[in-house]
Amino acid sequence: MRTKAIGFxxxxxxxxxxxxxxxxxKSTPKLNDGKKWRIAYYEGGPYSDYTEEMRTLxxxxxxxxxxxxxxxxxxxxEMPKPYIEWLHTIKSPYLSFKPENCYSANWDKQLRLTCxxxxxxxxxxSEIDLVIAMGTWAGIDLANxxxxxxxxxxxxxxxxxxxxxxxxxxxxxxxxxxxxDPNRYLRQLRMFHRIAGFSTLGIAFEDTPxxxxxxxxxxxxxxxxxxxFKIRTCKVFDTxxxxxxxxxxxxxCYRELSENVDAVYVTGLTCVDRKAKEIADIFISxxxxxxxxxxxxxxxxxxxxxxxxxxxYAAKGKYNANKIGEILNGTTPRVLNQxxxxxxxxxxxxxxxxxxxxxxxxxxxxxxxxxxxx
Numbered sequence: 447m448r449t450k451a452i453g454f455x456x457x458x459x460x461x462x463x464x465x466x467x468x469x470x471x472k473s474t475p476k477l478n479d480g481k482k483w484r485i486a487y488y489e490g491g492p493y494s495d496y497t498e499e500m501r502t503l504x505x506x507x508x509x510x511x512x513x514x515x516x517x518x519x520x521x522x523x524e525m526p527k528p529y530i531e532w533l534h535t536i537k538s539p540y541l542s543f544k545p546e547n548c549y550s551a552n553w554d555k556q557l558r559l560t561c562x563x564x565x566x567x568x569x570x571x572s573e574i575d576l577v578i579a580m581g582t583w584a585g586i587d588l589a590n591x592x593x594x595x596x597x598x599x600x601x602x603x604x605x606x607x608x609x610x611x612x613x614x615x616x617x618x619x620x621x622x623x624x625x626x627d628p629n630r631y632l633r634q635l636r637m638f639h640r641i642a643g644f645s646t647l648g649i650a651f652e653d654t655p656x657x658x659x660x661x662x663x664x665x666x667x668x669x670x671x672x673x674x675f676k677i678r679t680c681k682v683f684d685t686x687x688x689x690x691x692x693x694x695x696x697x698x699c700y701r702e703l704s705e706n707v708d709a710v711y712v713t714g715l716t717c718v719d720r721k722a723k724e725i726a727d728i729f730i731s732x733x734x735x736x737x738x739x740x741x742x743x744x745x746x747x748x749x750x751x752x753x754x755x756x757x758x759y760a761a762k763g764k765y766n767a768n769k770i771g772e773i774l775n776g777t778t779p780r781v782l783n784q785x786x787x788x789x790x791x792x793x794x795x796x797x798x799x800x801x802x803x804x805x806x807x808x809x810x811x812x813x814x815x816x817x818x819x820x
Contacts, residue, residue, distance in 0.1 A: 473771025475511045475540045478575060482542040483774050486574045487530055488565055490583030490685070491553035494719045495740055497521050497528040499580065499601045502763025504529055509764070510771050513538045522743065524719045526550040547574060551583060553685045553716070562587040569593035576773060582656055583685075585610035589622045596773045599624035600766060603631075603660045603714055614785050623769060623779035625762065627787045631662040631739065634753060635669040635711065637792070638737040641751065641810060644709035646676045648734075650699040651713060652684040660684075661713035662739065678707050684715050692717045700725050704732040712738045712749060722747040726798070733802040742793030742816045750798045754791035754815035762786060791815035 477483075489496055501521060507513045516536055521528055527550050533543035549565055551558035565588070568574050576596045579588045585599040589610045605611045605624040612618030614626040638644075647670065651661035658664070670677050680699035683692050696717030703710060710729055712718055718725060718740075726748030729736045738744035738752035741759075745752045765786045773779055792810060797819025799806050811817070 472775055472777065473510050473768050474775065475771070476775065477540060478774070482538070482540060483575045484542050484544070484547065484573065486565060486568070486577045487527060487543070487548040487580065488561060488577060488584040488588065489527065489550050489580040490558065491551055491687075491716070492524045492526045492528075493581065493601075493716055494522065494524040494743065495601050495714070496580045497523060497525055498741075498743075498759050499762065499766070500528045502759045503578075503600075503766045503770075504533070504763075505760075506763040506765075506767025507541070507770065510767055512540050512767070512771060524716070526552065552687050554687045557687075558583060558587070566592055569595040576770065582608050582610070582659060585624065589617070589619060589624075591619070594621050596779045597622045598766065598769060598773070598779070601625075603662060607659050607664065608656065611784065617780050617784065620778050620780045623773075623782045624784055625766065625786050626784045628785070630788055631665040632669060633788075633790065634737065634739060635666065636673070637790075638709070638711065638735075638751060639669065639673045639675065641807065642709050642735045642737075642804075644675055644707070644735070646678055646707045646709070648678050648680070648700075648703035648707035648710040649713065650680045650682050650696065650703065650715065652715070653681045654685070657684060660715070666711065678703060682715065682717065684717055689717075689720065693721050696721060697724060697728070700728050704728050704734055708734065710734055710736045712736055712740075712744065714740055718744065722749070725749075730798060730801050733804075735802065735804050742818075745793040745795045745816065746818050748795060748798050750795055750802070750804065752793045753788055754793045761789065789815075793818070795819045 504518045508515055514536060519532060527548050530543055530548045534545055549561040551561045570593050574595050577588055579585045579597050579599045580601055582602045585602050585605055588597045599605055599610055611624045614628050617623055649666055651657050680703050682695045682699045686692055722744050736749040738749045742752050742754050769782050792814050793816035794814045795818040
């Protein structure tokens with residue numbers, strides 16, 4: 447894999463951190479009246495994007511001094527409550543991550559209710575100082591008036607559409623802040639169409655309100671009208687503890703789509719995490735260009751295009767760590783900037799392009815931040 451940096455294609459959140467160094471003064475590590483800050487973690491279930499968010503958040507907290515300067519493990523795969531055990535073990539001088547304050551619902555609706563109720567009880571009893579709410583389920587469960595503890599919502603496809611926050615400019619609740627990239631998927635879809643020029647785009651999604659949000663269905667429909675292409679969909683089971691059922695439905699869905707479309711937009715599905723190479727092989731066998739919504743890890747597995755993850759996750763890690771620091775220094779979460787755009791840097795798998803006989807424009811290769819298959 448070849449990686450290169452592109453200076454003018456950086457995201458808004460990264461530029462804000464890069465060119466306003468005084469913000470770090472607002473994030474200076476401090477104790478809570480002589481005690482460690484008690485941090486809770488809550489996720490709907492394991493998902494590799496959550497692992498990446500936590501990995502880069504950990505690096506950001508180390509850079510700011512909230513965590514000791516110890517090299518963390520390099521986890522990249524789907525795993526429950528990523529980095530929590532390590533964070534508990536290293537004994538930060540400022541932050542406490544007790545395992546009993548960290549929850550994963552394992553994509554089980556009943557367990558979700560139990561986790562939510564247990565955590566809300568602790569929040570109401572002032573047992574927690576800040577919550578990392580990872581993903582849409584966690585954001586929905588904690589962005590409410592049932593408590594007043596600061597909540598940092600991470601890794602949501604669209605926190606506005608999901609009802610977690612009011613708008614990109616205002617969370618709507620004093621104790622809540624999220625990260626928003628309002629036009630992320632519109633940019634991706636426009637880019638993919640301009641490169642691949644497809645007439646029918648395939649989308650697999652879970653037919654639930656959350657599932658439609660995870661798969662950016664509103665944005666897909668908007669760009670389909672704008673660029674005059676058709677959409678063919680297929681429904682999967684995804685947010686379920688029965689991963690085998692999920693994987694079977696996912697593979698069957700992509701096989702069906704590959705027979706009837708000339709390009710596929712691969713969305714934020716947990717089954718894709720587990721079966722990325724098999725799914726990529728389906729597209730390759732039918733010579734169909736693909737674009738991963740989530741990031742370049744799937745390009746490495748054989749999908750054709752995505753947005754580069756290298757710079758994107760690093761920028762978000764700095765951004766999220768700085769927000770935690772500001773909150774613990776007394777800033778009201780609601781006043782913090784919520785807009786943090788993904789860098790417009792593309793990842794390409796040239797071996798896949800060769801296999802499907804797809805000619806990548808020379809200009810795309812020149813600006814690609816990550817190139818796989820060389």
